[in-house]
Amino acid sequence: MTYLPNILFFLILASGIGMFALNIRKLKRNIGLGQDVDTSGHQSERMKNMVLIAFGQSKMVRRPIAGILHIIVYVGFVIINIEVLEIIIDGLFGTHRIFAKIGSIYGILIASFEILAVLVLVAVLIFWSRRNLLKLNRFWKKEMTGWPKNDANYILYFEIVLMSLFLLMNATDTSFQAMNTGNVISQFIAPWFENMSESSIHFIERSAWWLHIIGILIFLNYLYFSKHLHILLAFPNTYYGSVNPKGQLDNIDAVTKEVQMMLDPNVDPFAVPENDDEVPAKFGASDVQDLNWLQLLNAYTCTECGRCTDECPANKTGKKLSPRKVMMDTRDRIEEVGKNMDQNKGEFKSDNKQLLDDYITREEIWACTSCNACVEACPVSINPLSIILDMRRYLVMEQSAAPTDLNNMMTNIENNGAPWPYNQMDRLNWKND
Amino acid sequence: MDTELKVPTMAEYMAQGKLPEVLFWVGCAGSFDDRAKKITKAFVRILNNANVDFAVLGTEESCTGDPAKRSGNEFLFQMQAVSNIEVLNAYDIKKIVTACPHCFNTLKNEYPSLGGHYEVVHHTQFLKSLLDDGRLSIEGGKFKGKRITFHDPCYLGRANNVYEAPRDLIRKLDAELLEMKSCKSRGLCCGAGGAQMFKEPEKGNKDVNVERTEQALEIKPQIIAAGCPFCNTMMTDGVKAKDKESEVDVMDIAELIANAQDL
Numbered sequence: 001m002t003y004l005p006n007i008l009f010f011l012i013l014a015s016g017i018g019m020f021a022l023n024i025r026k027l028k029r030n031i032g033l034g035q036d037v038d039t040s041g042h043q044s045e046r047m048k049n050m051v052l053i054a055f056g057q058s059k060m061v062r063r064p065i066a067g068i069l070h071i072i073v074y075v076g077f078v079i080i081n082i083e084v085l086e087i088i089i090d091g092l093f094g095t096h097r098i099f100a101k102i103g104s105i106y107g108i109l110i111a112s113f114e115i116l117a118v119l120v121l122v123a124v125l126i127f128w129s130r131r132n133l134l135k136l137n138r139f140w141k142k143e144m145t146g147w148p149k150n151d152a153n154y155i156l157y158f159e160i161v162l163m164s165l166f167l168l169m170n171a172t173d174t175s176f177q178a179m180n181t182g183n184v185i186s187q188f189i190a191p192w193f194e195n196m197s198e199s200s201i202h203f204i205e206r207s208a209w210w211l212h213i214i215g216i217l218i219f220l221n222y223l224y225f226s227k228h229l230h231i232l233l234a235f236p237n238t239y240y241g242s243v244n245p246k247g248q249l250d251n252i253d254a255v256t257k258e259v260q261m262m263l264d265p266n267v268d269p270f271a272v273p274e275n276d277d278e279v280p281a282k283f284g285a286s287d288v289q290d291l292n293w294l295q296l297l298n299a300y301t302c303t304e305c306g307r308c309t310d311e312c313p314a315n316k317t318g319k320k321l322s323p324r325k326v327m328m329d330t331r332d333r334i335e336e337v338g339k340n341m342d343q344n345k346g347e348f349k350s351d352n353k354q355l356l357d358d359y360i361t362r363e364e365i366w367a368c369t370s371c372n373a374c375v376e377a378c379p380v381s382i383n384p385l386s387i388i389l390d391m392r393r394y395l396v397m398e399q400s401a402a403p404t405d406l407n408n409m410m411t412n413i414e415n416n417g418a419p420w421p422y423n424q425m426d427r428l429n430w431k432n433d
Numbered sequence: 434m435d436t437e438l439k440v441p442t443m444a445e446y447m448a449q450g451k452l453p454e455v456l457f458w459v460g461c462a463g464s465f466d467d468r469a470k471k472i473t474k475a476f477v478r479i480l481n482n483a484n485v486d487f488a489v490l491g492t493e494e495s496c497t498g499d500p501a502k503r504s505g506n507e508f509l510f511q512m513q514a515v516s517n518i519e520v521l522n523a524y525d526i527k528k529i530v531t532a533c534p535h536c537f538n539t540l541k542n543e544y545p546s547l548g549g550h551y552e553v554v555h556h557t558q559f560l561k562s563l564l565d566d567g568r569l570s571i572e573g574g575k576f577k578g579k580r581i582t583f584h585d586p587c588y589l590g591r592a593n594n595v596y597e598a599p600r601d602l603i604r605k606l607d608a609e610l611l612e613m614k615s616c617k618s619r620g621l622c623c624g625a626g627g628a629q630m631f632k633e634p635e636k637g638n639k640d641v642n643v644e645r646t647e648q649a650l651e652i653k654p655q656i657i658a659a660g661c662p663f664c665n666t667m668m669t670d671g672v673k674a675k676d677k678e679s680e681v682d683v684m685d686i687a688e689l690i691a692n693a694q695d696l
Contacts, residue, residue: 062619247592248542251514252507256547259511284505313622313645318638367635370503370627371587376618392505405632406504413509417495418461419631427459428491430470431440 002094009091009213016217023224027300030338034293042243049381050239059379063307066130069123073159076120077231080113080166087213097176107181114170114185117163124159131156138306141315143325148227148304155228162215169208172201230303234380237301240294241381246372249389254281284393287354288334291390298382299330308374308384314367321367323374323384329359330387356391365391366403438477442491443524453488455559456526458540460533461496462662468669469662475691476532476556482696483569487530493520497539500628511547514539518549532556532687534588534661535626541593555589557599557660557686564605573607575693581608582654583686584645584668585620586661594618599660599686606693608656613648621645623667630663646671650681657683 052058057074061067086099100106131139131152139152170176171189183190193201223229261267285291308323309315315322333355341348356362368388375383395401402410409419417424446453457480462469480487498513521529529551531537541553554562563569581603589595596617603610615621624634624641634640646668649657657672659665662685669683684692 245538245542245593247538247588249502251511251543251546255507255511259508259515262512263515283507311619313624313641314635314637316621317624317634317641317644319635321635363635366632367637368627369587369622369624369629369641371622372591373587373619373622376591389503389505392503393507394505396505397508402504402506403632406628409628409631410501410504410506410509413496413498413501413513417513418465419496419500420461420465422465424495425492427464427494428440428442428489430459430464430473431438433470433474 006092006094012214012217013088013091016214016220020217020220020223023221026338027224027229029341030334031293031296031300033289033334033337034291034296035289037292037294039240039294045243046239046241049241049243050235053241053379053381054234054238057379062377062379066305069126072116072119072123073127076116076123076163079116080120082109083113083166084213084216087209091213097173100176100179104181107179110170110176110182111184114167114183117166118185121160121163124156124163128153128156138310141306141309141322141324143322143328144304144306148328151226151228152304154222155226158215158219158222162212162219165208165212165215169205169212172205172208174198174201174205227302227304230301230380233297233301237297238381240297242383246375249386252283252393255283282394283397284395285387285390286356286394286398288330288337289348290394291330291355291387295383295387295390296330296334298384298387299327299334301380302327302331302382303380304328305379307377307379308382311373311377313369313371313373319364319367320361321364323388326360326364326384326387327382330355333359356394360391362395362401364388365395436481438474439481440477441488443488443493443526444491446488447524452525452527454486455528455530456521456524457487457489458497458529458531458533458536459489459494460531460536460662462666463532464494466662466666468666472532472662472665472685472687475685475696476687478691478696479560479563479569479687479694482694483563485563485568490520490524497536497544499535499539500631502539502543503626504628510543514544514547514549518544518547521549521551526551528552528554530554530556530559532660532662532685534586534592535663538588538592555593555595555598555660557589557602558595560687560690561598561601564602569690571602571605571690572693573605576606576608576656576689579606579608579656580611580652580654581606581656581658581689582611582613582649582652583616583658583660584613584623584649584664585617586659586664587620587622587626589660590620591618599658602686602690603658606689611652611654613652615648621648623661623664623671625663625667630666640671640674642667642671643674646675650675650677654681656689657681658686658689659683660686 057071060070086097089098090096130136167186167189170183170186172193177183177187177190193204282290288296304324306324312321312323337348340351365388368385370385372385375385412419412421416422459473463473495517496513497517498510501513502510529540534555537553537555540551560569564571583599583603585596600610621644622641623645657668659668665683665685672678672681672683
């Protein structure tokens with residue numbers, strides 16, 4: 001019977017990690033629904049981007065208050081996880097504070113965890129206040145109602161609970177307090193329990209210990225359903241993010257082929273295509289499967305901070321377009337497609353819905369000035385503009401559904417090589433004006 | 434002002450068996466838009482004055498395809514690109530300067546994979562290099578102490594990380610260079626990009642150019658400097674909308690320099 005806690009711990013840990021593995025598998029499948037995109041080359045530049053932007057948080061500090069608070073929570077999260085390793089070893093082998101054996105360094109470690117835990121608590125409380133009391137504009141946009149709003153607060157509550165449990169666990173650990181090393185914060189909490197019996201204190205300690213690790217496992221499994229997934233995906237997302245100038249949009253290869261055929265006098269238009277079974281390319285995107293996997297990864301990485309929307313000229317001036325909503329809609333739609341596949345043995349059965357119109361409206365798509373403010377603003381290299389452009393491509397090349405003014409502009413370019421109805425032969429007239 | 438502009442074409446150069454130092458890509462706005470034509474001419478006056486050996490394509494130039502691409506018409510864009518590249522390559526063009534950041538971006542970034550490889554510079558970069566090489570001298574004089582703010586064109590700034598060349602030129606005018614609250618990589622768009630220039634804006638509570646003009650007016654400039662013919666139009670309209678046209682001028686960097694030189 002003495003092994004019961006160890007077995008119980010193992011089962012909880014295994015199921016927590018097992019469920020997480022299933023979530024990751026689903027995530028990979030869903031992202032894999034996207035088209036191929038060339039992300040080869042530039043390894044060292046990509047590595048540098050990941051180190052600076054994701055590890056180094058270089059873009060977070062563009063907004064210093066949120067940036068510094070975020071660094072505290074991020075560092076706290078990473079470092080306190082060393083403690084989780086100890087908890088796992090203790091839990092599996094029935095030891096108690098196995099790392100204490102390493103001597104005085106242990107005290108220094110725990111002291112730093114405790115200080116970080118307090119800093120994280122403070123940072124999280126400020127985050128909560130900014131969201132719920134100060135009501136910063138970007139957290140109260142139209143798309144931030146319902147689940148996205150609650151999700152953001154749940155994450156903060158989770159962190160408050162986990163950090164509190166960690167401190168409580170240390171404070172009620174009488175042997176740890178007796179060591180009197182590293183308990184820089186918890187020594188001030190310990191007196192709260194002075195009048196309790198030893199068994200009650202021990203019970204609180206054990207409860208805090210168990211709840212702390214169970215809480216962490218629940219949080220781990222919450223990620224997949226939450227915007228908080230960015231803590232994992234920020235790394236691949238910044239690695240695979242574009243290394244080209246922001247102004248450079250991709251040239252569609254399938255179009256290049258067609259254009260070359262049209263302009264090449266030697267091409268036989270009636271020739272049998274080399275690959276007869278090749279599916280004719282669909283230009284642009286009307287649904288998530290038409291986007292590439294990087295765009296889908298972008299959508300799962302988005303943590304809905306709203307910096308993009310806050311900088312968007314269209315959104316600033318009251319238009320419907322919100323780059324954050326574009327990313328949230330994309331993720332919601334992939335999830336819907338994924339669930340559809342789960343229900344239909346891995347096959348997607350048409351649900352007569354698509355990303356365009358059912359999620360993102362044309363009014364939003366046409367309001368974009370392609371200024372790249374959203375791309376620049378994103379702290380984790382998400383590119384909402386690329387999705388907007390792909391949807392415009394679908395509307396124009398597959399549906400001929402551009403706004404009339406734009407159709408006129410395009411007709412002018414086709415006919416006279418300028419967006420206005422001027423004759424190309426008059427192009428040098430300015431010289432004599 | 435009376436001296437006639439020297440604007441040789443590539444065809445003329447070809448006939449003489451010569452190649453110019455640089456091709457001046459005028460762009461559609463610079464060729465046809467009344468306001469932008471003034472920028473084109475100011476730039477040519479500076480080039481003439483500095484004895485820069487340049488040529489234009491003239492009637493052989495055609496839209497780069499930028500507004501088509503950004504509207505989603507990749508097909509039309511590539512048709513334009515491929516036929517422009519054919520012309521440019523036939524003339525063996527190596528270096529291009531343009532006063533339009535949209536042309537600049539497209540020629541520089543989107544033509545290479547379609548077979549058009551050129552060194553492309555924005556006119557502010559080109560003027561800066563003339564200055565650095567001692568081929569151009571800028572006297573402050575007229576603009577000394579004037580309050581000038583530079584509105585970053587998205588396709589020059591954020592899109593291609595060119596922030597300093599235009600500012601260096603303004604500083605050379607001994608002017609007081611002011612920065613708006615959104616500037617450089619966080620500069621606010623004028624509202625014209627992504628083919629918005631050619632359509633009505635979607636419903637909102639304000640026009641983007643008015644928002645941007647308000648940001649500019651906050652710092653009380655005498656001149657809003659621009660580096661893009663579309664930004665120029667948008668900001669000029671914004672200043673008019675705020676009834677400030679008697680107090681604030683919107684001028685291209687090339688116009689500032691040409692003016693300073695009494696060209």
